[in-house]
Amino acid sequence: MANGNRSVLVVGLGRFGSAVATTLDHMGQDVLAVDRNAELVSRWSSILPTVQADLTDVMAVEQIGITDFTTAVVAIGDSVEASVLVTGNLLDAGISDIWAKSVSLQHARILERIGATHIINAETDAGKRVGHLVSGNYLDYIEIDGPHTVVKIHTPNHLIGYSIAEAQVHERYGVTVVAVKSPNRDLEYGSKDLVMHRNDELILMGTQDQIEQLIRG
Template sequence: MASNDTTASGVLVVGLGRFGSALADTLDAMDVEVLAVERDGDLVERWSKRLPVVQADATDPRALEQMGAEEFSAAVVGVGTSLEASVLITGNLVDIGMQEIWAKAISTEHARILRRIGAHHIVFPESDAGARVAHSVGGRMLDYIEIDEGFTIVKMRPPLETHNFSLAELKLRDKYGVQVIGVMSPGGEFEYGSKSTVLHADDLLVVGGDGDLVERFAQRP
């Protein structure tokens, strides 16, 4: 197994299906060094004008070695429909000592196998997207991200009772167990929340805390 290189950087994205291509394209737009790996020639041709792409079969460890995969600090395995390919690719990345491995899973059993062989993070694209939409539909929440079990960050509109009061006056952590991380006013820039921050009806709040507590706060009128 290769040793981790602290100078490694960039993200290797394996698979240019809908999930992998969207992720690679977004990383590239963010000026993150990215290299996409895809064995389908049609997909390689489609994306080669927009992204750095290598046509290769990542289930073959020699292919990863030839493209210098160990020089990247993170990898995303976007192959999900073929469980065998997903497992082989993830195992190959573990063997070369990849520092961070994110792997797409299509079932809990698939996820269990990926974790067992060494994937650091498991992604369920469709169910994750569904959960975010479900939390946003019909309420004050505009976006919902579960950072870890027990901690959630949401973007939301401020409840009526908070309008025109400062965070010091509201004492939201004491009253509701949530923390206003930041506030964005219309046309303004994001500002971190402080005791003197006053909330207005047309502000957008970034709120963090226990998932259940954040949801209860977001459901207040």
Template sequence: MAENPWGTRAPKEPKARKDAGVLVIGLGRFGSALATTLEALGQDVLAVEKSPELVAQWAGRIPLVEADAANPEALIQLGARDFSVAVVGVGSYLEASVLITANLVDLGAPQIWAKAISHEHARILQRIGAHHVVLPESDAGTRVAHLVSGKMLDYIEVEDGFTIVKMRPPRETQGFTIAETKILERYGVTVIGVKSPGQDFVYAEPTTRISANDLLIVSGHAELLERFAARP
């Protein structure tokens, strides 16, 4: 455990635990959406919120407690170290976000996710030991930019530029099989699957034929996907 929470600390490898679920700290828009979705998916969730108004708003809808997670004693009493995952959804208040994340690191929480509102905020959270940092607004802005600029219907950047998109097939591919189009050789991207109207999703094979009304699931580098999606 480092004495100075602002010093550089490499995150330890997360260790999965089976004795508890997900601790969600902060019930703003991000935290509440996360907590309710996890609850709907059947995950064990405990939300922590210090605002009496938000606690009253969510009482009876998800398991929650009123506490200030910036206080390490509160986290100890909640058994934060026993949760498999802890999510710090407090992003707008930088000091609270950093303190809560540092408290979880000091307690040895096995896997810490933290919301950041800027790249500078993200770097601080990573340096003090958060295992995963998300920038919801930045990520959403990037995703929407790709969607409004072309024919893509959905856009997910996985890592280091590798991206998966949902798109309409370019005219030159319509009526041909995957093998006949030579999409990988010509454009450097891979068709993962095809969804035809009224049909189940199927994984793409060389003999899979592409129709004008199909939806394609395509993977590859973002720049190459942009070029492919820009085809008429």
């Protein structure tokens, strides 16, 4: 395994799993994609390292050599039972860092209870993000653990021409200006002396209510 890289097992080569696997591969990570569907494995075999196997079967898990992997992504969306069985088998095989896709709240709860490290609510998370973007207030939106979100907005009118310190962004709103991107300039970290201009893009971190209050002024 290359220095600084993870060795990642991706189980499931549907749209979600194949996107995860190809992204990791393009980033130079060591990836092995597994699916029980021979047609999908054949389709991706010229692009990714692939193996046809049904990892709901403990014997198949043992044959692949799971101990070589530090992380697994269980991207099975067509069968809750298969998703849970594969997650359990990978945990039993010693992979502690498991990202598992869920298709419902009940599915997420089961995955969480058996020990999946990260639950991916792919459709719900995407729906929330699109909803926030469609609202028109945000240029980008990312929900992170806990109550906080990271958003990108244009500088609100009431902050234009003020430095972060002068506007007292954190003191007044509880929001942190992580960075500022001005047109035709590199991204700058949000130092207190940085002045916010009309066409700047601000990257903010705070709770939803705090950020909405800042936008309203």
